[in-house]
Amino acid sequence: MPTVLVTGASRGLGREFVRQYAAAGWQVIACARNPDTMGDLASDSTVLQKLDLLDPATITALANALVDRPIDILLNNAGTMGSQSFAKHGLNVQRFGQSDYADWEHLFQVNVLGPMRMAEAFVEHVAASKRKVIVTLTSMVGSMATNAAGGLYAYRSSKAAANAIMKSMSIDLAARGIIATPIHPGWAKTEMGGPNAPLNPVDAVAGVRRVIDGLTPEKAGRFWQFDGTEMPW
Template sequence: MPTVVITGANRGLGLEFVRQYLADGWHTIACVRRPSEALSALEGAGHLTISTFDLVDPAAMAAFAARLGDAPVDVLLNNAGTMGRGSFAEQGLEPFRFGVANAEEWAEVFHLNVFVPMKLAELLVDNVAASEGRRIITLTSMLGSMALNTLGGLYAYRASKAAVNAMMRSMAIDLAPRGIIAAPIHPGWVKTGLGGDRAPLEAPEAVAGVRRVIASLTPENNGQVVSYAGEAMPW
């Protein structure tokens, strides 16, 4: 039975990843800081392990890795992410405009979106290398693309996802000798707490697409930015 580790698995895309991997018969390890009713309701729907800890607590992350021991992890899926303290869904670009940059908020966004996937990859790399799947995935965004930025704004989030792309590129190069594929995948613009109601995609469709891409990645894709539809995206 393959194993997937999913962060931010209590709602949004993370919860849908849990549903779909469970339905497919995977041992699904859901990392959350607060289990939701929707996640708890999936216990019994398959081989689900809920691991409750705050990703931004380094000691808690290390303890999670220690609990895993040497268990193989086929897919490490870094899904948890944040835009910052405002709500794009409710307030649009206003909280993310030029003129309101805040050091604490930038640190929070970079810590969760960039540092946590990096550190978790370091902590679990032996588990991933010991698996059949050998994939480390971090969800990125088209908002991190230089070429696709025609609207401006969203400074911390855009910068963090551009950093994710740079980080995953290095990881792809460094871990290729161990047979690991590392890639940033854009899930599309999806109706979630982060994406808001105006998003064109529903979570089941986006997640099914991302899962297809994860399954079909080859060493040739290593380090590329790929969309949920399987298309290479510009940096």
């Protein structure tokens, strides 16, 4: 059975990825800051692991604990908008003149350095697998081409930066047969997406899984959406 490692498995899309991959017969490594609170997710096919992207030692410890374990899909799902909630205020957050720089740095630690640290720590596990995929969930708000609303400086810039690292990774790891790419999961009803989102997590995750299933080397390093269409950078 193939193996997927999911970060941010405690709630939202991450939790749904764990549910769907496990139901499809995959071996799932479900990572979260507080795995003790997620006992209901554990099963014969799903192991819970502690991982905090703000604590690099937990990343190294997990990579070492799983040495020689092939990981078919490294799914960098965990992410944050910081202290200003899109769910409550929509795009009217992180406006010009209101920057909270400590919050912004925190966001970069989680959304950009987090996926990078994960990829560097787990590249051998992925290279040893059959499917060899590294995906980071970014966001359409990281697209320059579609930014018509302005604002949202911290989150937008973190997701644009995450797109940039996935692009470089797709080039650097191609020779090892690894397919690296960013995917926008759609606007989905989670704590981050809020109640007005048009998609439910079940459909958003099913869409992302379909996109991942269809990845080929030619599709690496491009900006995919959950419905299989390509988004301009």
